Amino acid sequence: DVKVTQSSxxxxxxxxxxxxxxxxxxxxxxxxxxYRQDPGLGLRLIYFSYDVxxxxxxxxxxxxxVSREKKERFSLILESASTNQTSMYLCxxxxxxGMSGQYFGPGTRLTVT
Amino acid sequence: EDQVxxxxxxxxxxxxxxxxxxxSYTVxxxxxxxxYRQDPGKGPEFLFxxxxxxxxxxxxxxxxxLTKKESFLHITAPKPExxxxxxxxxxxxxxxxxxxxxxxSLIVHP
Numbered sequence: 001d002v003k004v005t006q007s008s009x010x011x012x013x014x015x016x017x018x019x020x021x022x023x024x025x026x027x028x029x030x031x032x033x034x035y036r037q038d039p040g041l042g043l044r045l046i047y048f049s050y051d052v053x054x055x056x057x058x059x060x061x062x063x064x065x066v067s068r069e070k071k072e073r074f075s076l077i078l079e080s081a082s083t084n085q086t087s088m089y090l091c092x093x094x095x096x097x098g099m100s101g102q103y104f105g106p107g108t109r110l111t112v113t
Numbered sequence: 114e115d116q117v118x119x120x121x122x123x124x125x126x127x128x129x130x131x132x133x134x135x136x137s138y139t140v141x142x143x144x145x146x147x148x149y150r151q152d153p154g155k156g157p158e159f160l161f162x163x164x165x166x167x168x169x170x171x172x173x174x175x176x177x178x179l180t181k182k183e184s185f186l187h188i189t190a191p192k193p194e195x196x197x198x199x200x201x202x203x204x205x206x207x208x209x210x211x212x213x214x215x216x217x218s219l220i221v222h223p
Binding site: 004043045048050058088092094096100104105106109 | 145149155156157158159161200202209213214215216
């Protein structure tokens with residue numbers, strides 16, 4: 001079974017802190033994604049990566065950056081956390097061939113106070 | 114621009130009462146249609162991929178079907194443990210990125 005793990009299930013940070021969210025997948029997938037999910041807004045793509053050291057902006061990249069130094073690991077960085085970044089953050093991975101469903105991690109519920 | 118609309122937004126069923134969830138889509142060149150189940154506070158769980166009109170997939174009490182304009186997720190004799198939000202997404206063209214619908218929240222009462 002594909003497994004996508006995220007570094008924390010719950011995280012509380014203060015405004016202005018730098019926050020690192022890590023995601024690891026064990027299926028050798030080329031594609032990895034970071035989403036945030038908010039009530040009434042659905043899933044919104046922050047960044048995605050189709051290869052090591054490659055990254056592309058999604059729909060809402062402002063205030064975020066990413067890092068992909070190894071194929072299995074994709075990190076989301078909040079440079080200076082703000083209260084409007086309080087959300088559920090979801091990482092996903094998928095194989096490159098054709099179109100295939102994504103495999104999601106359990107999510108990180110981030111609260112910025 | 115690809116669009117995905119799911120209906121209804123919310124659905125309440127009695128245990129054993131079969132029903133269907135709808136996912137309507139507009140895409141330029143469908144590459145795949147995906148169904149997910151999401152439990153509260155958890156990440157979506159991949160259920161099915163459908164690639165072409167007429168295709169069907171089944172898993173336990175769930176059956177997904179696909180036409181050229183929409184997909185249905187049929188739930189036969191649901192149980193309370195089927196309560197969840199069901200998400201639909203489509204992939205098109207050469208994009209790596211699927212477009213998601215807002216989901217249908219299903220509650221099955223015992």
